[in-house]
Amino acid sequence: MELEGLRGDRSTFTSVIEACACLPDLTLGQLLHYRMITLGCELDTVLGTNLINMYSRCDVPDKAIEVFDAMHNKSVVVWTAMIAAHSQQGQGLEALELFKRMDIEGVRADKVAFSLVLDVCANLAALAQARILHATVAGTELEQDMVVKNTLVNMYGKCGKLNEARQVFEKMASKDMVSWTSIIAAYAQQGSASAAFELFHAMQQAGEAIDTVIFVKVMSGCNHAGLLKDARNWFVSMLQDYGLSPVNENYACILDLLGRLGQLQDVEDLLENMTLEPDFIAWMSFLNACKVHKDMKRGVRAAQRLVQLNRRNSASYVLLSDIHAVCGKFDAAAKLRRRIGRDCGKKVPGLSWIEIKDKVHKFASGSRTHPRNDEIFAELQRLGVLMREAGYVPDTEVVLMDVEEEEKEQVLCYHSEKQAMAFGLISTPSGTPLRVVKNLRVCTDCHTATKFISKITGRQITVRDANRFHEFKDGFCSCKDYW
Ligand SMILES: [Zn+2]
Ligand SMILES: [Zn+2]
Known part of the structure; x- marks a missing residue:
């Protein structure tokens, strides 16, 4: 088209950039973006959103931000695209900040933006913030929306709050497959297998279609509860009674x-x-x-x-x-x-998050950048002494470097989940349960250390890692040391 001397117009740019986002094709996308600039093409909502999506899918977040900042009168769609871009990059905190900025600038969230930010909260287990968000839509049309309700069920479930998840679920006038899947997954993740089974039967009685995903959820409930016989029965039932592969x-x-x-x-x-x-x-x-x-x-x-x-x-x-x-x-x-x-x-760097009051704090393994780093390290040292007295031996095998033993212990000390936990301990009154989210599997040393810390401090500590929930209490973990 270009060779034949036809200049692309706004609608051509819009659809081709959208295609570049889908592929994704950064080279062509960037070329079109430059062409738009030289032609003096103004960014409207659709074009801007497509550019943000394209740069974000092509893993060039800085460019996405550049486009976003250059846009005037940003609509909720543009804000949502940018929030989604941060979320996809694993930058949940930045996504939350952006949502707040949008609110301050007087742009009202629609159901897409609202569900998106609830998902961000779910991933970070930012329960306090999610509850505030939930309260702001209470009684509004937004709260009645099926997508929003399903997202709320999922969010409470991922934050380990089964009662709240159930409340939202029970109050739904109508439920779809996603609603049922979310509530069953919530119970299954916590190893409450019998509740997951009951919900499965209720779902079936409600005449909802059953698919493989539901069986995956129910069976993962069996897995987290250690029920081999049940898992096998569900597997057989899936094949024989439902004809699913x-x-x-x-x-x-x-x-x-x-x-x-x-x-x-x-x-x-x-x-x-x-x-x-x-x-x-x-x-x-x-x-x-x-x-x-x-x-x-x-x-x-x-x-x-x-x-x-x-x-x-x-x-x-x-x-x-x-x-x-x-x-x-x-x-x-x-x-x-x-x-x-x-x-x-x-x-992939190890990252952990903990929410204190209504602010989420992020910790990276090996990094010492938190403003209260000295206090955090002092707390870890203090705990280290008490833990050793109680019989803890650091598992330095998990440190994959050629360094001296003593240094390995230092490295272990700076694992992100330990930092998050220590920060939680020094920032909350004694007895307050702690909830930490980790992006990878928790390592064996942190797992052992957390058991000791739960006993020494008398705290209930929940760690949601990439695999499952670990509920540490009085020196034991709900996973029974298999994860
Ligand atoms: Zn660790
Ligand atoms: Zn565990």
């Missing part, structure tokens, strides 16, 4: 349960006989079980399959190295750990 997540529940019980031969048999090709998560779950049950032979086999699937993933090397270490093969373990740095791509 299993997905990897259904198998993952059974594999995890078998692994937890140490039935490693059964895990291996199932992996070989699945109707689907086992995915990365399935083999990781097996490798983790091998580590917990100290089975090096099977662990090596699992690791070989993982390497075939995804050579550059550090998590499998970490687990394999751990297996060697727990089996006493320290040289091999060290060798593997060195390979992690060499062969694997960029590691």
